[in-house]
Amino acid sequence: MKLCLIVDDSKIIRKVARRILEELNFDIQEAVDGQDALDNCKNSMPDVVLLDWNMPVMNGLDFLKALRRTEGGAEPIVVFCTTENDMSHISAAISAGADEYIMKPFDREIIESKFVQVGLL
Amino acid sequence: MRSEDFELISGLLKQRSGLILPKDKVYLLESRLTPIAHKRGLETLDDLINEVRLKRKEDLLTEITEAMTTNESFFFRDNRPFDLFKDTVLPQFLQSRASRKKIRIWCAAASTGQEPYSLAIILKEMGIKIAGWDIEIVGTDISQEVLDKAKAGLFSQFEVQRGLPIQLLIKYFNQVGDLWQISDEIKSMVKYRKFNLLDPYTLLGNFDVIFCRNVLIYFDQPTKGEVLAKMRKIIPADGTLFLGAAETVLGITDKFKPVQGQRGLYSTADVSADVIGKLRAS
Numbered sequence: 001m002k003l004c005l006i007v008d009d010s011k012i013i014r015k016v017a018r019r020i021l022e023e024l025n026f027d028i029q030e031a032v033d034g035q036d037a038l039d040n041c042k043n044s045m046p047d048v049v050l051l052d053w054n055m056p057v058m059n060g061l062d063f064l065k066a067l068r069r070t071e072g073g074a075e076p077i078v079v080f081c082t083t084e085n086d087m088s089h090i091s092a093a094i095s096a097g098a099d100e101y102i103m104k105p106f107d108r109e110i111i112e113s114k115f116v117q118v119g120l121l
Numbered sequence: 122m123r124s125e126d127f128e129l130i131s132g133l134l135k136q137r138s139g140l141i142l143p144k145d146k147v148y149l150l151e152s153r154l155t156p157i158a159h160k161r162g163l164e165t166l167d168d169l170i171n172e173v174r175l176k177r178k179e180d181l182l183t184e185i186t187e188a189m190t191t192n193e194s195f196f197f198r199d200n201r202p203f204d205l206f207k208d209t210v211l212p213q214f215l216q217s218r219a220s221r222k223k224i225r226i227w228c229a230a231a232s233t234g235q236e237p238y239s240l241a242i243i244l245k246e247m248g249i250k251i252a253g254w255d256i257e258i259v260g261t262d263i264s265q266e267v268l269d270k271a272k273a274g275l276f277s278q279f280e281v282q283r284g285l286p287i288q289l290l291i292k293y294f295n296q297v298g299d300l301w302q303i304s305d306e307i308k309s310m311v312k313y314r315k316f317n318l319l320d321p322y323t324l325l326g327n328f329d330v331i332f333c334r335n336v337l338i339y340f341d342q343p344t345k346g347e348v349l350a351k352m353r354k355i356i357p358a359d360g361t362l363f364l365g366a367a368e369t370v371l372g373i374t375d376k377f378k379p380v381q382g383q384r385g386l387y388s389t390a391d392v393s394a395d396v397i398g399k400l401r402a403s
Contacts, residue, residue, distance in 0.1 A: 085278060087296050094287065101287040103278050110282045116200070117286050 003027045005046040007037040009055040017050055020108045034058025038066055045072045048120055053082035061096055068097045077118050081106060122147050126170045137186045138263055139319050139344045153188045187264035194232040196284040197239045202363050202385050207243050210361050213399050214329055217359060223255045229333040231260030234271030236332060238303055241310040242293055261316035268313045274303035322351045335365035349374040353389060359396045362387040
Protein backbone atom coordinates (compact mmCIF):
# COMPACT_ATOMS: atom_id res chain seq x y z
CA MET A 1 0.00 0.00 0.00
CA LYS A 2 1.10 3.53 -0.70
CA LEU A 3 1.74 5.90 2.18
CA CYS A 4 -0.03 9.25 2.25
CA LEU A 5 0.95 12.01 4.67
CA ILE A 6 -1.97 14.32 5.45
CA VAL A 7 -0.78 17.74 6.60
CA ASP A 8 -3.45 20.04 8.01
CA ASP A 9 -3.84 21.94 11.26
CA SER A 10 -7.56 21.11 11.33
CA LYS A 11 -8.32 17.84 13.04
CA ILE A 12 -11.63 17.61 11.19
CA ILE A 13 -10.06 18.02 7.75
CA ARG A 14 -7.45 15.37 8.61
CA LYS A 15 -10.21 13.03 9.70
CA VAL A 16 -12.29 13.55 6.53
CA ALA A 17 -9.27 13.19 4.26
CA ARG A 18 -8.11 10.09 6.15
CA ARG A 19 -11.47 8.42 5.70
CA ILE A 20 -11.51 9.11 1.95
CA LEU A 21 -7.91 8.01 1.41
CA GLU A 22 -8.21 4.88 3.52
CA GLU A 23 -11.14 3.87 1.33
CA LEU A 24 -8.83 4.39 -1.65
CA ASN A 25 -6.35 1.98 -0.02
CA PHE A 26 -3.69 4.33 1.29
CA ASP A 27 -1.75 3.99 4.52
CA ILE A 28 -2.10 7.25 6.37
CA GLN A 29 0.15 9.38 8.52
CA GLU A 30 -0.86 12.79 9.84
CA ALA A 31 1.02 15.98 10.59
CA VAL A 32 -0.36 19.17 12.14
CA ASP A 33 1.93 21.71 10.46
CA GLY A 34 4.82 22.02 8.00
CA GLN A 35 7.56 21.38 10.56
CA ASP A 36 5.77 18.32 11.92
CA ALA A 37 5.40 17.10 8.33
CA LEU A 38 9.08 17.65 7.55
CA ASP A 39 10.14 15.69 10.66
CA ASN A 40 7.72 12.99 9.61
CA CYS A 41 9.20 12.82 6.09
CA LYS A 42 12.74 12.53 7.43
CA ASN A 43 11.63 9.45 9.38
CA SER A 44 9.72 7.80 6.56
CA MET A 45 9.33 9.40 3.17
CA PRO A 46 5.67 9.11 2.01
CA ASP A 47 4.56 8.39 -1.55
CA VAL A 48 2.19 11.32 -1.53
CA VAL A 49 1.56 14.40 0.62
CA LEU A 50 -1.86 16.05 0.87
CA LEU A 51 -0.88 19.53 1.95
CA ASP A 52 -2.74 22.46 3.52
CA TRP A 53 -1.32 25.96 2.95
CA ASN A 54 -2.09 28.07 6.02
CA MET A 55 -0.76 26.44 9.17
CA PRO A 56 1.06 27.65 12.28
CA VAL A 57 4.83 27.08 12.78
CA MET A 58 5.55 26.33 9.10
CA ASN A 59 3.12 26.83 6.25
CA GLY A 60 2.54 24.44 3.36
CA LEU A 61 4.58 26.32 0.77
CA ASP A 62 7.63 26.59 3.06
CA PHE A 63 7.28 22.89 3.84
CA LEU A 64 7.18 22.06 0.13
CA LYS A 65 10.30 24.08 -0.62
CA ALA A 66 12.13 22.47 2.33
CA LEU A 67 10.93 19.00 1.32
CA ARG A 68 12.22 19.36 -2.23
CA ARG A 69 15.67 20.26 -0.82
CA THR A 70 15.66 17.23 1.50
CA GLU A 71 17.35 14.00 0.48
CA GLY A 72 14.71 11.83 -1.24
CA GLY A 73 12.31 14.77 -1.03
CA ALA A 74 11.95 15.10 -4.79
CA GLU A 75 10.15 11.77 -4.91
CA PRO A 76 6.81 12.26 -3.14
CA ILE A 77 3.87 13.54 -5.13
CA VAL A 78 2.59 16.69 -3.44
CA VAL A 79 -1.05 17.68 -3.76
CA PHE A 80 -2.03 20.98 -2.20
CA CYS A 81 -5.44 21.06 -0.53
CA THR A 82 -6.26 24.56 0.59
CA THR A 83 -8.81 27.37 0.73
CA GLU A 84 -6.33 29.55 -1.19
CA ASN A 85 -8.07 29.49 -4.55
CA ASP A 86 -6.59 32.27 -6.64
CA MET A 87 -4.33 31.89 -9.64
CA SER A 88 -1.30 33.49 -7.96
CA HIS A 89 -1.31 30.94 -5.12
CA ILE A 90 -1.86 28.07 -7.54
CA SER A 91 1.00 29.21 -9.77
CA ALA A 92 3.31 29.72 -6.79
CA ALA A 93 2.56 26.20 -5.56
CA ILE A 94 3.21 24.59 -8.95
CA SER A 95 6.42 26.60 -9.40
CA ALA A 96 7.62 25.39 -6.01
CA GLY A 97 7.17 21.78 -7.12
CA ALA A 98 3.59 20.83 -6.27
CA ASP A 99 2.11 18.20 -8.60
CA GLU A 100 -1.58 18.97 -8.18
CA TYR A 101 -3.81 21.45 -6.43
CA ILE A 102 -7.16 21.00 -4.75
CA MET A 103 -9.25 24.02 -3.79
CA LYS A 104 -11.34 23.48 -0.67
CA PRO A 105 -14.07 22.50 -0.17
CA PHE A 106 -13.27 19.10 -1.57
CA ASP A 107 -15.08 15.78 -1.71
CA ARG A 108 -14.15 12.19 -2.42
CA GLU A 109 -14.66 12.64 -6.14
CA ILE A 110 -12.23 15.54 -6.41
CA ILE A 111 -9.53 13.77 -4.39
CA GLU A 112 -10.00 10.62 -6.42
CA SER A 113 -9.89 12.46 -9.75
CA LYS A 114 -6.75 14.40 -8.77
CA PHE A 115 -5.03 11.24 -7.54
CA VAL A 116 -5.88 9.52 -10.81
CA GLN A 117 -4.34 12.42 -12.73
CA VAL A 118 -1.02 12.17 -10.93
CA GLY A 119 -0.94 8.42 -11.46
CA LEU A 120 -1.58 7.31 -7.88
CA LEU A 121 -4.76 5.43 -8.69
CA MET B 122 -47.38 10.70 -8.40
CA ARG B 123 -50.44 9.31 -10.15
CA SER B 124 -49.62 6.88 -12.92
CA GLU B 125 -51.56 8.84 -15.55
CA ASP B 126 -49.48 11.91 -14.64
CA PHE B 127 -46.27 9.94 -14.97
CA GLU B 128 -47.39 8.61 -18.33
CA LEU B 129 -48.30 12.06 -19.57
CA ILE B 130 -44.86 13.46 -18.80
CA SER B 131 -42.87 10.38 -19.84
CA GLY B 132 -44.82 10.25 -23.12
CA LEU B 133 -44.05 13.89 -23.74
CA LEU B 134 -40.33 13.32 -23.09
CA LYS B 135 -40.18 10.28 -25.35
CA GLN B 136 -41.88 12.11 -28.19
CA ARG B 137 -39.86 15.30 -27.94
CA SER B 138 -36.38 14.01 -27.08
CA GLY B 139 -36.39 10.22 -27.27
CA LEU B 140 -35.74 10.09 -23.53
CA ILE B 141 -37.12 6.98 -21.86
CA LEU B 142 -37.94 7.68 -18.24
CA PRO B 143 -38.25 4.45 -16.24
CA LYS B 144 -40.87 4.35 -13.46
CA ASP B 145 -38.18 4.14 -10.78
CA LYS B 146 -36.95 7.60 -11.82
CA VAL B 147 -40.08 9.38 -10.60
CA TYR B 148 -37.88 11.18 -8.10
CA LEU B 149 -36.08 12.85 -11.01
CA LEU B 150 -39.36 14.34 -12.19
CA GLU B 151 -39.99 15.64 -8.71
CA SER B 152 -36.52 17.09 -8.17
CA ARG B 153 -36.20 18.71 -11.58
CA LEU B 154 -39.72 19.89 -12.31
CA THR B 155 -40.72 21.26 -8.91
CA PRO B 156 -38.37 24.27 -9.35
CA ILE B 157 -40.06 24.97 -12.71
CA ALA B 158 -43.46 24.91 -11.00
CA HIS B 159 -42.26 27.37 -8.37
CA LYS B 160 -40.70 29.63 -10.98
CA ARG B 161 -44.07 29.82 -12.68
CA GLY B 162 -45.88 30.69 -9.47
CA LEU B 163 -47.40 27.23 -9.08
CA GLU B 164 -47.34 25.53 -5.72
CA THR B 165 -46.83 21.89 -6.55
CA LEU B 166 -45.73 19.54 -9.28
CA ASP B 167 -49.37 18.46 -9.62
CA ASP B 168 -50.29 22.03 -10.55
CA LEU B 169 -47.58 22.04 -13.18
CA ILE B 170 -48.78 18.75 -14.64
CA ASN B 171 -52.34 20.12 -14.81
CA GLU B 172 -50.98 23.10 -16.70
CA VAL B 173 -49.32 20.72 -19.17
CA ARG B 174 -52.51 18.72 -19.55
CA LEU B 175 -54.82 21.70 -20.04
CA LYS B 176 -52.74 24.18 -22.01
CA ARG B 177 -49.83 22.31 -23.63
CA LYS B 178 -47.95 25.57 -24.03
CA GLU B 179 -44.86 25.16 -26.18
CA ASP B 180 -42.48 27.09 -23.92
CA LEU B 181 -43.46 25.00 -20.90
CA LEU B 182 -43.08 21.72 -22.78
CA THR B 183 -39.64 22.85 -23.97
CA GLU B 184 -38.61 23.85 -20.47
CA ILE B 185 -39.67 20.50 -19.06
CA THR B 186 -37.84 18.59 -21.80
CA GLU B 187 -34.68 20.60 -21.28
CA ALA B 188 -34.78 20.14 -17.51
CA MET B 189 -35.15 16.38 -17.84
CA THR B 190 -32.48 15.89 -20.52
CA THR B 191 -29.76 17.90 -18.80
CA ASN B 192 -27.01 15.74 -17.45
CA GLU B 193 -23.86 16.58 -15.62
CA SER B 194 -20.58 16.52 -17.41
CA PHE B 195 -16.94 16.96 -16.53
CA PHE B 196 -13.63 17.64 -18.21
CA PHE B 197 -11.82 14.62 -19.68
CA ARG B 198 -14.65 12.40 -18.44
CA ASP B 199 -13.43 8.80 -18.10
CA ASN B 200 -9.97 9.83 -19.45
CA ARG B 201 -9.64 6.78 -21.69
CA PRO B 202 -11.67 8.07 -24.68
CA PHE B 203 -9.61 11.25 -24.71
CA ASP B 204 -6.36 9.26 -24.65
CA LEU B 205 -7.72 7.14 -27.50
CA PHE B 206 -8.65 10.26 -29.43
CA LYS B 207 -5.22 11.84 -28.93
CA ASP B 208 -3.01 8.79 -29.40
CA THR B 209 -4.93 6.67 -31.91
CA VAL B 210 -7.79 8.37 -33.73
CA LEU B 211 -6.28 11.78 -34.35
CA PRO B 212 -2.90 10.51 -35.65
CA GLN B 213 -4.78 8.29 -38.09
CA PHE B 214 -6.74 11.25 -39.46
CA LEU B 215 -3.65 13.47 -39.58
CA GLN B 216 -2.29 10.85 -41.93
CA SER B 217 -5.38 10.07 -43.99
CA ARG B 218 -6.51 13.71 -44.33
CA ALA B 219 -3.02 15.09 -45.01
CA SER B 220 -3.93 16.39 -48.45
CA ARG B 221 -6.94 18.52 -47.50
CA LYS B 222 -5.92 19.17 -43.90
CA LYS B 223 -9.48 19.29 -42.61
CA ILE B 224 -11.13 17.29 -39.83
CA ARG B 225 -14.63 17.76 -38.42
CA ILE B 226 -15.58 16.53 -34.96
CA TRP B 227 -19.08 16.40 -33.53
CA CYS B 228 -19.96 16.26 -29.84
CA ALA B 229 -23.56 15.12 -30.14
CA ALA B 230 -24.52 15.84 -26.53
CA ALA B 231 -22.20 18.65 -25.60
CA SER B 232 -24.10 19.64 -22.45
CA THR B 233 -22.26 22.46 -20.67
CA GLY B 234 -19.22 22.16 -22.93
CA GLN B 235 -16.72 20.09 -20.95
CA GLU B 236 -16.34 17.43 -23.65
CA PRO B 237 -15.81 19.73 -26.67
CA TYR B 238 -13.52 21.98 -24.61
CA SER B 239 -11.48 18.95 -23.50
CA LEU B 240 -11.02 18.04 -27.17
CA ALA B 241 -10.09 21.63 -28.02
CA ILE B 242 -7.48 21.62 -25.24
CA ILE B 243 -6.01 18.36 -26.58
CA LEU B 244 -5.74 19.92 -30.03
CA LYS B 245 -4.20 23.12 -28.67
CA GLU B 246 -1.66 21.07 -26.71
CA MET B 247 -0.57 19.36 -29.94
CA GLY B 248 0.71 22.73 -31.12
CA ILE B 249 2.88 22.61 -34.21
CA LYS B 250 1.70 19.13 -35.23
CA ILE B 251 -1.65 20.54 -36.33
CA ALA B 252 -0.43 23.91 -37.58
CA GLY B 253 -2.15 24.73 -40.86
CA TRP B 254 -4.97 22.27 -40.19
CA ASP B 255 -8.62 23.25 -40.14
CA ILE B 256 -10.07 21.21 -37.29
CA GLU B 257 -13.64 22.04 -36.47
CA ILE B 258 -15.42 20.99 -33.28
CA VAL B 259 -19.21 21.26 -33.29
CA GLY B 260 -21.04 20.83 -29.98
CA THR B 261 -24.79 20.28 -30.05
CA ASP B 262 -27.38 19.72 -27.37
CA ILE B 263 -31.15 19.65 -27.15
CA SER B 264 -31.11 22.20 -24.34
CA GLN B 265 -30.53 25.88 -25.07
CA GLU B 266 -29.85 26.53 -21.41
CA VAL B 267 -26.81 24.23 -21.24
CA LEU B 268 -25.55 25.55 -24.58
CA ASP B 269 -25.68 29.10 -23.26
CA LYS B 270 -23.58 27.97 -20.33
CA ALA B 271 -21.19 26.18 -22.67
CA LYS B 272 -20.80 29.28 -24.83
CA ALA B 273 -20.11 31.47 -21.80
CA GLY B 274 -17.40 28.99 -20.83
CA LEU B 275 -17.84 29.78 -17.13
CA PHE B 276 -17.35 26.95 -14.68
CA SER B 277 -17.58 26.65 -10.91
CA GLN B 278 -14.61 25.77 -8.75
CA PHE B 279 -16.18 22.38 -8.28
CA GLU B 280 -16.51 21.79 -12.03
CA VAL B 281 -12.93 22.72 -12.90
CA GLN B 282 -11.61 20.28 -10.30
CA ARG B 283 -13.25 17.22 -11.70
CA GLY B 284 -11.02 15.78 -14.39
CA LEU B 285 -9.04 18.88 -15.29
CA PRO B 286 -5.31 18.75 -14.45
CA ILE B 287 -4.15 21.87 -12.60
CA GLN B 288 -1.57 22.70 -15.28
CA LEU B 289 -4.37 22.97 -17.84
CA LEU B 290 -6.43 25.14 -15.49
CA ILE B 291 -3.49 27.53 -15.17
CA LYS B 292 -2.88 27.52 -18.89
CA TYR B 293 -6.37 27.80 -20.33
CA PHE B 294 -8.63 29.42 -17.70
CA ASN B 295 -9.02 32.86 -16.19
CA GLN B 296 -10.46 33.50 -12.76
CA VAL B 297 -13.63 35.61 -12.84
CA GLY B 298 -14.87 36.19 -9.30
CA ASP B 299 -15.77 32.78 -7.89
CA LEU B 300 -15.83 31.24 -11.35
CA TRP B 301 -13.31 30.07 -13.92
CA GLN B 302 -13.66 31.05 -17.55
CA ILE B 303 -12.12 29.13 -20.40
CA SER B 304 -9.80 31.25 -22.52
CA ASP B 305 -10.94 32.77 -25.80
CA GLU B 306 -8.38 30.76 -27.78
CA ILE B 307 -10.05 27.51 -26.63
CA LYS B 308 -13.59 28.89 -26.75
CA SER B 309 -13.17 29.99 -30.36
CA MET B 310 -12.31 26.42 -31.39
CA VAL B 311 -15.82 25.14 -30.62
CA LYS B 312 -19.07 26.03 -32.38
CA TYR B 313 -22.31 25.35 -30.55
CA ARG B 314 -25.67 24.66 -32.07
CA LYS B 315 -29.01 23.60 -30.63
CA PHE B 316 -29.93 20.24 -32.09
CA ASN B 317 -32.32 17.41 -31.32
CA LEU B 318 -30.89 13.95 -32.11
CA LEU B 319 -34.34 12.88 -33.35
CA ASP B 320 -34.29 15.52 -36.12
CA PRO B 321 -32.75 15.07 -39.63
CA TYR B 322 -28.93 15.29 -39.66
CA THR B 323 -28.39 16.65 -43.16
CA LEU B 324 -27.94 20.30 -42.15
CA LEU B 325 -25.06 19.41 -39.82
CA GLY B 326 -22.78 18.39 -42.68
CA ASN B 327 -20.35 15.49 -42.51
CA PHE B 328 -18.03 14.55 -39.66
CA ASP B 329 -14.92 12.43 -39.32
CA VAL B 330 -15.31 11.77 -35.60
CA ILE B 331 -18.50 11.65 -33.53
CA PHE B 332 -18.62 11.69 -29.75
CA CYS B 333 -22.00 10.45 -28.59
CA ARG B 334 -21.27 9.36 -25.06
CA ASN B 335 -23.86 8.57 -22.40
CA VAL B 336 -26.81 9.59 -24.55
CA LEU B 337 -28.04 6.34 -26.09
CA ILE B 338 -28.60 4.87 -22.64
CA TYR B 339 -31.62 7.16 -22.32
CA PHE B 340 -33.24 5.94 -25.57
CA ASP B 341 -35.24 2.81 -26.35
CA GLN B 342 -33.83 0.20 -28.77
CA PRO B 343 -35.54 1.47 -31.98
CA THR B 344 -34.49 5.08 -31.26
CA LYS B 345 -30.89 3.97 -30.60
CA GLY B 346 -30.90 2.19 -33.93
CA GLU B 347 -32.30 5.20 -35.79
CA VAL B 348 -29.79 7.61 -34.26
CA LEU B 349 -26.86 5.35 -35.13
CA ALA B 350 -28.15 4.82 -38.68
CA LYS B 351 -28.41 8.57 -39.17
CA MET B 352 -24.92 9.07 -37.80
CA ARG B 353 -23.56 6.51 -40.21
CA LYS B 354 -24.91 8.58 -43.09
CA ILE B 355 -22.89 11.63 -42.13
CA ILE B 356 -19.50 10.00 -41.56
CA PRO B 357 -17.18 8.45 -44.16
CA ALA B 358 -16.24 4.76 -44.15
CA ASP B 359 -13.08 5.51 -42.14
CA GLY B 360 -14.91 7.73 -39.64
CA THR B 361 -14.97 6.85 -35.96
CA LEU B 362 -17.61 6.95 -33.25
CA PHE B 363 -17.16 7.17 -29.49
CA LEU B 364 -19.88 5.82 -27.22
CA GLY B 365 -20.08 5.82 -23.42
CA ALA B 366 -18.61 3.01 -21.35
CA ALA B 367 -22.07 1.56 -20.63
CA GLU B 368 -23.18 1.69 -24.27
CA THR B 369 -22.82 -0.63 -27.23
CA VAL B 370 -23.91 -1.10 -30.83
CA LEU B 371 -24.26 -4.86 -30.47
CA GLY B 372 -27.81 -5.98 -31.11
CA ILE B 373 -28.79 -2.43 -32.08
CA THR B 374 -27.25 -1.70 -35.46
CA ASP B 375 -24.99 -3.29 -38.05
CA LYS B 376 -23.78 0.12 -39.26
CA PHE B 377 -20.96 0.31 -36.70
CA LYS B 378 -18.72 -2.25 -35.05
CA PRO B 379 -16.52 -2.11 -31.95
CA VAL B 380 -12.79 -1.71 -32.53
CA GLN B 381 -11.31 -4.72 -30.75
CA GLY B 382 -9.25 -3.81 -27.72
CA GLN B 383 -10.27 -0.12 -27.83
CA ARG B 384 -13.19 0.15 -25.47
CA GLY B 385 -15.75 2.80 -26.39
CA LEU B 386 -14.38 3.22 -29.93
CA TYR B 387 -16.42 2.15 -32.95
CA SER B 388 -15.66 2.06 -36.65
CA THR B 389 -18.17 1.91 -39.48
CA ALA B 390 -19.06 -1.54 -40.77
CA ASP B 391 -17.53 -0.59 -44.12
CA VAL B 392 -14.10 0.39 -42.93
CA SER B 393 -11.03 -1.14 -44.59
CA ALA B 394 -8.90 -3.68 -42.72
CA ASP B 395 -5.99 -1.28 -43.03
CA VAL B 396 -7.70 1.45 -40.96
CA ILE B 397 -8.90 -1.09 -38.40
CA GLY B 398 -5.33 -2.29 -38.03
CA LYS B 399 -4.15 1.23 -37.27
CA LEU B 400 -6.90 1.85 -34.74
CA ARG B 401 -6.12 -1.38 -32.93
CA ALA B 402 -2.38 -1.01 -33.05
CA SER B 403 -1.69 1.57 -30.35
